[in-house]
Amino acid sequence: MLPPPFDYVAPRSLDEVLDLLAEHGDEAKVLAGGQSLIPVLKLRMGAPAWLVDINRVGGLGELAEDGGWLRVGALVRHRDAERSALLRERHPTMAAAAPQVSDPLVRNLGTVCGSLAHADPAGDWGAVMLAVGGELVTRSREGSRTIAARDFFDGPFTTTMRPDELLVEARVPPRPRTGGAYLKLERKVGDFATAAVAVRVTMEDGRIGDAGIGLTAVGPNNLEATEAEAVLAGAEPSDELFREAAELAARAASPSADTRGSAEYKRNVVRVFTERGLRQSAAMAGGI
């Protein structure tokens, strides 16, 4: 299968990228890892007139801390996240998710930010960003915007970014005493999730300071289980609490039946994974 014809440009600077996006608007698509975009083109689900390849732009590949915040640049591959000691030490939800994204070959090219911008409701990183309270930083000729993960997703394959904006980095706040998990059910390696749950538990004085729960493939976009998060905040960790939060997370899910399972089944997976993820995360954070 061939993609539909397009004009290809591979600028060397961010300014050139932003000029092209300003000029062509939604007729242009940004090519980073291409592991979602190229299949979309081949399947003729999209036919942009322009592909703007950002792989030759310097300075977008950084995975590092800056003032305690983690910065994940636009060209950080899933593979970089999977191999990052920094993530393993300080960002357990992200470290748990990275090796579960697609398969090793896709992880070698696909990018974290590209996956977020693609906004597939079955994407893994969206749920993770919701759970860790991440922010997405965009750039355009108009300037820079910082969008909280919970304000970023706006329906299937839709974000609140404008067509002239480039997602330049994802940012994650520092959180000591934090445990995390990403539990994913897939039919085989590389398949999209049947359902998955991203969990973060941050402890404070023996109680849960706050917690984050993001859901994958059980709604029109990645969902945040806000009611479950609310009962966890400030509470003393216990099996009963985790069961209650898991019920609320399952209720927050709004899955559709498909070849991967019935809606009821997926909702149940969310319940089981949330409870399990909370228990694992709390233990990791020293809470139980």
Place this chain on the structure above:
Amino acid sequence: MEVTVTVNGAAHQLDVEPRLLLVHLLRERLRLTGTHVGCDTTSCGVCTVLLDGVPIKSCTYLAVQADGRSVETVEGLLEGGQPSPIQAAFKQEHGLQCGFCTPAMMLAAKALLADNPDPTEDEVRWALSGNLCRCTGYVNIVRAVRAAASAMRDPEEASAPATEPSAEREPEGSGEPRRGAPVGQEVSA
């Protein structure tokens, strides 16, 4: 568009349409048909090539993106006209049945062994988890990669019969001869 792509060590200057996929550049322009097309939807990994040493799916990469970069295909595996240790191990351990996924498996294995010269079975399975074998011949493929690793670490041992892999052959608790084992090859010591 004009691109320069180094394939198996040789630089090629080509004029390509931006939408041309790398796999088609390899197969149709350079006639290197060892790189196969399977699912064509980024699922099976049979089109795997090494891009600057890193395994990728060449059906999900544009030829123009490879401008100035280096690609290795199965045709580049031979060493001085002889099978490389990975190729020899796939032959010796019967790491193929129909052969369709074999080029991809060997390239993914090459990248793994460059990173990790002594992988455990789990590490091999993990590294190859993006590559499907439609014959389901995974057991021998994994065995072949480990035999190749062992041969590359210790070339002297490699020329002797592979007693270590053979010893691992029998499934635990089974006294039955393994079905489909290559006849007359590698009799257990």
